[in-house]
Amino acid sequence: MVAGTIQLNSEGRLKHFLTIEGLDKQLLTEVLDRAGSFLSMSQHQVQKVPILRGKTIVNLFFENSTRTRTTFELAAKRLSADVVTMNIATSATSKGESLLDTIRNLEAMHVDMFVVRHAISGAAHFIAEHTAPNISVINAGDGQHAHPTQAMLDMFTIRQIKKDFSPLKVAIVGDILHSRVARSQIQALNTLGVDEVRVIAPKTLLPAYVEKLGVTAFHDMQQGLKDIDVIIMLRLQKERMNSALLPSESEYFRCFGLTEKKLLVAKPDVMVMHPGPINRGVEIESSVADGKHSVILQQVSNGIAVRMAIMAMAMQIQPSGGHTHE
Amino acid sequence: MSNIEIRGGRVIDPANQMDEICSVYLADGKILAVGEQPEGFVAEQVINAENLIVCPGFVDLSVRLREPGQSFKGTFASETKAAACAGVTSLCLPPDTKPSIDTPAVAELINDKSEKVHYEQIYPIGALTQRLAGTELSSMFALKEAGCIAVSNAQFPVANLAVLRRAMEYASSHDLLLMYRPNETSLSNNGCAHEGLFATHYGLPGIPEAAESIAVAQCLDLAELTGCRVHFSQISSKRAVIKIQQAKKYGLKVTADVAVHQLHICEDNIEPFNSAYHVLPPFRTDMDKKYLQEGLANGTIDVICSDHQPHDIDAKLGAFPETEPGIASLETLLPLTLSLTEKNNAISLIRAISFITTKPAQILGLKTGALTVGYPADICIFDPNLTWEVNHENWHSAGVNTPFWGKTFKGRVTHTLQTGRVIYALAPHTTY
Known part of the structure; x- marks a missing residue:
């Protein structure tokens, strides 16, 4: 197929x-x-x-x-x-x-x-x-x-900064299940030959057999972000709260929101991406979105x-x- | 009705465990004799069946004729013609017509329409609940009187289990069979594909296997509680097969069928976004397909049906999730059933034929599906080696919505007789 x-x-x-x-x-x-x-x-x-x-x-x-x-x-x-x-x-x-x-x-x-x-x-x-x-x-x-155009602009931004795809470990964090961006990114990253693609999300936001897309699945940011070169945060739609996929924005942020503290386990030169528009304080802390690792505006x-x-x-x-x- | 001799074919009759080359003699629309020519029998018509297989006419548990209500998708005229060409001599019409078959008036309308197209054995299935809404019981006794052979809620849920329980109790009070399409809609949640790799890959809303197996489990427990006879329609998953197998072992009198295409296609075969593959229940994994095939071989699944659902062109013209589910499948029933005997040594030709003749007839309690003397002369004659392509020239249904369009099949019906009348002949010159 x-x-x-x-x-x-x-x-x-x-x-x-x-x-x-x-x-x-x-x-x-x-x-x-x-x-x-x-x-x-x-x-x-x-x-x-x-x-x-x-x-x-x-x-x-x-x-x-x-x-x-x-x-x-x-x-x-x-x-x-x-x-x-x-x-x-x-x-x-x-x-x-x-x-x-x-x-x-x-x-x-x-x-x-x-x-x-x-x-x-x-x-x-x-x-x-x-x-x-x-x-x-x-x-x-x-x-x-x-x-696919969003995925390609993300690849472009990664190449701009990291030059070579082959040694990179990339993590995509958030609502993979409903994300067309994630599906295209996963295909592009694997085609361009990165070392590893990880997805990090609770099981409710991961599609069935997600690993067969060529990724490793994590349900914990500490483990999933370890030694990572690129982090791609996905936007969380507010309606996910109403369909029994997540309990609350605050719990989501505690577990899967990107904070400076959680960034510590990643590579020191990690780059942080987001396809936009950002939900500050839901999937990403403002200091990270606007911080030195962020390339969000460059993506645009x-x-x-x-x-x-x-x-x-x-x-x-x-x-x-x-x-x-x- | 004239005296007919079907001469020299390979007669396969699962009900009577018969597989031999001989002739079949018909008189007054009934089977007069098989093998020896009865004394004094003079054939007015001889059908030469040399090198052909002669078997009972097929009994199909699920055929949408699209009337009343959706004649732009198919009509009694077009779809009974397709049925005749497919070798089908008895068919069940699910209640999801428009209006649904929830009053005797609709059942009688169907009987009238069937007379008009000279296709006799159309058996309406009555609605289990009014308007198939799953809330109030239909007048099942009146429906039975008007000719409904069973009751069903088609693909619509009976969400409240108390309603399902009462409906089953009431149906069994009138000795009506429940034909149940297991689907827990809170789990299937408007999905359009199996919740597996295909749906994940293409971002399609998925239907988990549990949507079917949980509904099977619930209905099995209610079957035991209520004593209602249950037939599971169009099961598609491994876990449903396992649950039904366990229930049968335990002694519950339940039966099951599978739609013929489910035995041949799994999610790996779906052409991305090709709406011809959009069907419910969805095509599942290769593992599910193997369990369905094994379920047939080991007797868990009793029947193969076509689950024929012809559509107009527009219904299938759109982005995959927005198209209407269903496959026009009458005319591929025979070749797809025959090819099981090649793929799976556990299924002999005589057994394969039993899945579309004797078995469904027994479940419905009909005197057909067998070449027993005195039974109605419902007969299918087919050439197991004749190859044909699925194209406009060979196709009779108004619906061309099949994933097999353009494919070549082996095995084709040459003659169909319904109560002793030839309702289809592929090449008329073979009768003389």
Whole structure:
């Protein structure tokens, strides 16, 4: 069972970006390298490149998001594409229009790319399977399945600081069960060849057979964070308290919240990440979120470059700026 | 009805432990003789069954015809045609029609519709509770009078165990069989896949095995308490098999069936996000599949059913969790059942046939599923070596929602006779 096959074209190049699954180390590294080239541009004040001029990108957000939507918009604009954002959570589908009808209508407006966020796992795959062949689909998060651009920006940030993936021990802490980010991160970390991926959470927030995803599971921060190089904290949704998954925020913070004290068992140069938005005092202490180990804001800036790279690659744009023969 | 001779086939009749090459003679819609030609018998029609297998017509414990209420998914006309092509001569219609089969009027409507399509043996299953809501008892006696062969709450829960207990007591007062789909909904919690590696990997809401096995355990205890005859429908898990096995050993009169696709597909085979694999109960692990196969071999599971659920295209067009569960499975019942004999030496051909003929007929108390003299001439003739592809040309159900679409199967029905009438012939020239 491999879900990634439809995202590559016949030459093995990226056509859609739906999941990390099925993508090899070389391709993931290419994404990181391309993102690096865009980042150095922005550092040199080159805000805009013309490589997607004349292309139309539609951000289809069936689920609310501020950060992801904004970085996708900025990424598209910096590639000189025309970009439209639709918050469908509050428009068409609430009038009973089916997902496919929404897509068909937008296709008729000559769109080149859909960036899709949806609350249901598999929605981006479904759209990629059914949309016109000339349209690329980027998954901006589907249900609890995947959030591959977030995972890639996290990988980018890790590489920026740690340079080499192979010796790293990485811990992902929090609600793994409901997290599309965690699923994509685990796949990316293992593909890029880190030494070890750990997940740390109470059993109520871990999916069945989680270790078969290629991780070691811990239920205790002391043990799980020992000698760790990278800590990725996940956002805890408040509604987990109402569904008998956790007793209270305070008990969660006591056991799994990241504090300076708990950081002591990690490597001295440990980096602390969080996909945002942060619940201060629930999953992370403010002094850690704002402290010297935190790279949380760096992650956000990197998000634009990584999304530019993925959009350019899915549109078959080579680093030189020319089109491939597709 | 004419006199028919089915000539020279390999006659396999599990009820009479028969497996030999001979002829079957039919008169007045009944089985007149098997083997020796009766004196004075003159065949008006001869069906040449050389190199074919002749066995009782199949009895399917769960077939959705989608009428009344959902004729955009299938109709009595389309689905009884599919049943005839599948060799099925008797079928049970679960009560989750729209409206549900909770009044005699709906049961009678079904009988009328079945007459109109000239497919005789459709047995409605009455609703156990009104509107299948799981709160008030249905008028089971009236339903039985109107032709309901058993009662069931289909896939809907009876959340309150006191209601289930009373319903079972009441059903058994009228000697009605309860067909029970075990599903503890507080645990299955709107899941769409087995809570295993597949669901974990793809972030799909999972249904733990315990959702089924706990419901089995509860119902077994209530069966003992109430004396109600219980048949477990479409079990899918190892623990359910173990619990039923223990109950049988202990002496409880319970039976069970499995949907045929559960014996062939497990979560490892699911094509990611392909809604054709969205079915309830969900495809579980390879281990569960092996226990289901072993359960058949050792007699824990009595029956294989199709659990046929045709859908319209739109029902399956969407992101996996949003699509409707169910597989159109009548027409793959025979080849999938036959292939068990190849995969599993513990199941002989005659036993495999018994799972879809004699056994379900016995559970329902029907005079069919056997080639016993005097029984209705419900007969399936099939070619065990004929290969065919699942495609539009060979498919009759209105629902094309099957994970086997495009696959090639071995074993195909050539003739189906219902009470002595040929209701399907693959190649009409073979009758003369």
